[in-house]
Amino acid sequence: MLRPGLVLVSTLLVCVACARGGHRMDVEQNIDALMQAYQGDVPGASVLVVRDGKALxxxxxxxxxxxxxxxxxxATNYRLASVTKQFTAAAILLLIEDGRLGLDDRLRQWLPSLPMSNDAITIRHLLTHTSGLIDYEEVMPADQVTQLRDRDVLHLQEGQDRLYFAPGSHYRYSNGGYSLLALIVERISGLSFQQFLHERIFAPLGMSQTLAYVPEGPAIAHRAYGYSWIGNTWQRTDQSSTSAVLGDGGIYSSIDDLARWDAALYDDRLLSDTSRAAAFTASTTTDDADVAYGYGWRITGESLWHSGETIGFRNVIVRYPMRRLSVIVLSNRDEPEPYRIALAIARLFP
Structure with a gap:
């Protein structure tokens, strides 16, 4: 049996060739072909293409x-994984607009229990993955069974009296940095991170089914469960020991709610022009010479995008602001990674 990722790659290449070769397949048929591996009694996916506020x-x-x-x-809600980071960044930008936080504030000003090795790290460094923080996944116990929370990430960082590099000197993707940002939101606002997101972002935008999930909080409506391809079959792998960390990947949402989020990124209904410009401006290069990073967003040519990968889920949002076009693919499976699928879908809408 072929692995589902290999089947999908072959389908993608054939479909793009058809779309470019003059075959009279309509757009929906092309997308159905791209999504062939997700069809049937298998872990699925949801696809949204929106232009000028209209779902195509x-x-x-x-x-x-x-x-x-x-x-x-x-309406199915998938765990967004690192697509969450754009919401964490937006929460920080809202606090900056409130005058309660500054981009150049030192991390230890808000989380003083961190060691002196962290003294030069700023909020800006956390947003742009240039802090040099030690990855919490590397120092958590190898036999960790209970789920970590953001507070546990802080405790792990408290024991790391070193950095990978001087803050601001290099880029290294940091889940822990975004977890600490969530704790800073809590420290400043006096609300839990999930409450802040609900009151300041989700409720104002009408994202009624979106939430940062904690077991003691509301249940996830229309929940997708995650699966991995193991032993020639799909097995449920919905949660890991890091799945309860919120700031770097704990939001559940649907394509219907993300359409509202996408619309809000074109005007000042949530964030000011200044804040949106900052989030969407390249602040640092990344490990890929073609990709820069803003605040919770990767920047590649004309596109703003971010993927989200965690056990049982693979997601991506790709926005083309100059074209007023966005493509979102959410899936409840370990493979394949949907970024190339989203790019192929976008090519169907010149």
């Missing part, structure tokens, strides 16, 4: 829950 494509494939055979729908 809004479709789902496969199953959100294999055991209960619940189909994926546009």
């Amino acid at each position: 494509v809004r479709k789902s494939y496969g199953l959100a829950d294999l055991e209960q055979r619940h189909p994926a729908t546009p």
Whole structure:
């Protein structure tokens, strides 16, 4: 049996060739071909293509829950993984607009229990992955069974009296940096991170089914469960020991709610022009010479994008602001990574 990722890559190449070769397949048929591996009794996906606020494509494939055979729908909520980071960055920018925080504030001003090795790290360094913080995944116990929370990430960092490099001198993607940003939001606002997101972002934008998930909080409506391809079959792998860390990847959302988020990024209904410009401006280069990083966003040519990868989920949002076009693909499976699929879909909408 071929691995599902290999099947999808072959389908993608054939579909793009068809789209460019003059075959009279309509756009929806092209997208269905690209999403072939997600169709049937397998972990699924939801796809949104939106231009000028209008949904051009809004479709789902496969199953959100294999055991209960619940189909994926546009209302299905997937764990966003690192797509969460743009929301964490937005929360920080809102506090800056409130005058309660500064980009050049020192990290230890807000989290003073951190060691002196962290003294030069600023909020800006955390947002842009240039802090040099030690990855918490590398120092957590190898036999960790209970789920870590953001506070546990802080405790792990408290024991690391070293950095990978001087803050601001290099780029290294840091989940821990965004976890600490969530704790700073809590420290300044007096609210839990999930409450702040709900009150300041989700509720104002009408994202009624989106939440940062904690077991003691509200249940996830229309929940997709994550799966991995193991031993020639799909097995549920919905949670890991790091799945409860919120700031770097704990939000659940749907393509319907993300359409509202995308719309808010074109005007000042949530963030000011200044804040949005800062988030979308290249602040640092990354490990890929073609990709820069802003605040919670990767920047590649004309596109703003971010992927999200965690056990059982693979997601991506790709925005083309000058074209007023966005493509979102959310999936509840370990493979394939959907970035290339989103780019292929975008090419169908010149």
